Amino acid sequence: MTGQLRIITGIAAIVLVAGAAAAFAVAWRPQIAAIAPPRADTFDPDVVKRGRELAAIGNCNTCHTVQGGATYAGGLPVPTPFGIVFSSNITPDAETGIGRWPEEAFVRAMRSGVARDGQHLYPTFPYDHFTNVSDADDRALYAFLMTRQPVHASPPANQLSFPLNYRPLIAGWKLLYLRSGDAPQDSAKGAEWNRGAYLVEGLAHCGACHTPRNALGAERLNAQFAGGEVDNWHAYALNDTSHAPVRWTADALYAYLRHGWQADHGTARGPMAEVVGNLATVPDSDVRAIAVYMADISGTPAPDRKRPADVVAQSSSDDAAQTHAAGAAIYAAACGSCHEGSRTLPYGGVNLALSTAIASPDPRNLLNIVLSGVGAVEGERSPIMPGFASSIDDTQMVALTAYLRERFGKRPAWANLDKAVRDARAVQATSLAARDTPAESRQRGKP
Ligand code: HEC
Ligand code: HEC
Ligand code: HEC
Structure with a gap:
């Protein structure tokens, strides 16, 4: 689809969505009262440490930091097919950041994409995945962010044209696409698989890049992990349509995600290099869990992809x-x-x-x-x-x-x-x- 056509289809669909939003009158969300910025020493250091690891799994830094700028101070232009959305300042600055947000407001933003003042947030912030994050993990993320250095910085205004700059419309998008409790759980598959499912479908939001999107920018759930687009890179298919010449095993995925390189597959580059850079700081058990779950997602490969690497390498x-x-x-x-x-x-x-x-x-x-x-x-x-x-x-x-x-x-x-x-x-x-x-x-x- 050409860019032009995609934008036109997008706008037609937005108008439909606007209708839906009006019909359900869900656009309004209350403001949550501001608090005095909590002192850093009121947070438990162990919870803060856990929050740091969780923030790395969620790649909060890559979207909320401008190259060369202060970490988490926001302002990164995030291009979408509909225009540019700038990331917010999520340092605890009282005026320009989330310093006056109570934990309840942070959890609401993660679960349903609503800011403290009641405004709907664009799903460029991947709350369609973050909605699955547990209470304990949200608490740790909040503790981590609230103990960062406050930075006074406001992002530039978004570059979206009417009607897309009208935030209440986002309520219609949520009605269509925001589903909570999506992380599959299966007690027969063991604790590691379930932990991996929770991370991959939730905080790690792997599908945000690896799943193709529809005209309204939502992930196509019938094509989960079938390959997507980011930053002029193709985020390869990771399901059974993967084109990797050698099948991905849990061990190979673990090595690739942990070290950014695996002998039968090569190196992670571009946006994936940033994901891997973050995973390097995460506990081994979590990286292992992600690998176990993703190996299962990759399904049963076609017969010619069951060959070992040395045979594939001979076959040019x-x-x-x-x-x-x-x-x-x-x-x-x-x-x-x-x-x-x-x-x-x-x-x-x-x-x-x-x-x-x-x-x-x-x-x-x-x-x-x-x-x-x-x-x-x-x-x-x-x-x-x-x-x-x-x-x-x-x-x-x-x-x-x-x-x-x-x-x-x-x-x-x-x-x-x-x-x-x-x-x-x-x-x-x-x-x-x-x-x-x-x-x-x-x-x-x-x-
Ligand atoms: C893919 C990019 C991306 C990632 C990854 C990301 N964010 Fe964001 N986030 C954004 C954008 C863009 C906005 C602004 C949305 C808007 O203005 O509607 C935002 C907004 C927010 C807000 C609302 C702030 C406000 O003042 O309204 C919070 C809170 C937030 N993000 C926290 C996080 C946390 C915590 C993480 C990691 C777990 C994270 N984000 C990861 C892109 C991202
Ligand atoms: C910000 C976008 C983004 C996110 C988030 C992301 N990926 Fe990727 N991924 C990419 C891109 C782009 C590539 C291709 C990189 C390259 O060519 O080296 C890639 C490549 C890969 C590959 C190599 C596939 C192959 O056949 O060579 C694997 C495996 C992978 N990603 C797994 C994951 C997992 C697991 C997660 C979640 C923990 C994840 N990715 C999150 C963008 C992303
Ligand atoms: C100085 C040594 C060197 C030279 C010369 C070189 N490469 Fe590479 N190349 C590497 C290394 C090291 C990597 C990273 C490890 C990996 O992924 O194979 C790499 C990675 C690649 C990859 C990614 C493989 C994958 O999927 O992970 C491709 C494709 C590639 N090179 C193609 C080329 C081509 C084409 C040329 C010639 C124009 C070339 N390289 C020249 C060293 C080299």
Whole structure:
């Protein structure tokens, strides 16, 4: 669907939703009285510590912090198909943050997306997942946030046009899509699986990126984990439609989520690198639980995905070098030395027959990787790959990626590869330029 069409369908649907909202008259929510900001030493340090881990699982920092700005002070522009919503200041500042919010108001925001003053919040704040967070966990999150350094900062005004800037309409969206108690529980599957379900469907909101959305920006629950969009990256399918050449097991998922790298699958990049960076600070048992649940979500793979990694790595197509001679030559000169097995971390890349980026129906992640490379994670012995934006031009890039797709992906050629290359290059140039602009005007996309 083109962007234009999507916005028009969106507006038509919003009008319908407005009708629904009016009919049910649910738009009004009471204000909750302000309190004097509680002193930090009134909170139990153990609860605060637990809150810190929970905030990492919920990625509160990635959306509520502008690159180079104060943590949790908000102001990050979050693009949506309908315009830009800026994240709020969630430090305990009395005027511009949540310093005067009682715990009850915080819990209401997490459960039903309503601010202390009674205004409806946009679901860019993923309360459709956070609604499942337990009382004890909300209490710990509240204690953690209320003991941060208060920062005086107000986010810029949202850039949404009428009628989308009219917050009471959000009540209609909630009527259609906000469901609580969604986390599946199954006593037959054991404690670890159930803990994983609670985290994945709730606080960790994995589906916010990995599930496709409908015209109104709600997750399509009949296509849960079938692959979604974030920040010009494709968040791969994680259910039984996954394109990962080797099936994801609980152990592989655990290693990938814990260290950001796994030998049969490669590295987490882009928005997933931030998720993994946060998970590095979370107790082992929680990461393990997430992995156990996600392994179950990935379902029964097709027969050709039951093969072990060493067999997959041997199985590249030899005809590709004839059909794509130019691409084959670039690969041999620029890529093969690192990607063919002998080099170890941090310079050795996976055999590209194992790469989901090449097997995926969407070439964007591969293009992002080749243009920008893979940076080292601070303090870790993590992989490093140089970016090729300045050494490979668009024509060469098309030749190279078409070759990789046939040789290692062994799947039908990507359509409109020329355009995908131009788009990825434009995005890369913009993000480079953003590095030189002041923090306040920087953008990072989120669903
Ligand atoms: C995907 C991005 C995203 C993530 C992740 C996220 N938020 Fe937010 N949050 C937002 C946006 C955007 C808003 C502003 C919504 C609006 O103005 O309607 C917001 C608003 C809020 C508000 C309301 C504040 C106010 O003054 O009205 C609270 C409280 C909040 N978030 C807490 C959290 C917590 C706690 C976490 C982590 C558990 C979190 N958020 C994670 C994007 C996010
Ligand atoms: C902010 C968006 C976002 C969130 C939240 C998110 N992911 Fe991801 N995820 C991505 C993107 C984008 C990629 C592709 C990254 C790449 O190409 O390296 C990805 C890749 C992955 C992969 C690799 C799949 C493959 O076949 O290679 C796994 C596994 C994964 N995510 C699991 C999770 C889990 C589990 C959670 C919740 C704890 C989660 N993700 C939350 C955006 C997200
Ligand atoms: C200096 C060594 C080096 C060179 C040269 C290099 N890479 Fe990489 N590459 C890496 C490392 C290290 C990683 C991260 C580990 C991983 O994911 O394989 C990586 C990751 C990748 C990935 C992601 C694999 C996945 O799904 O996780 C792709 C695709 C890729 N490289 C393609 C290329 C291409 C195409 C070229 C040539 C234009 C190239 N690389 C050149 C080292 C290199």
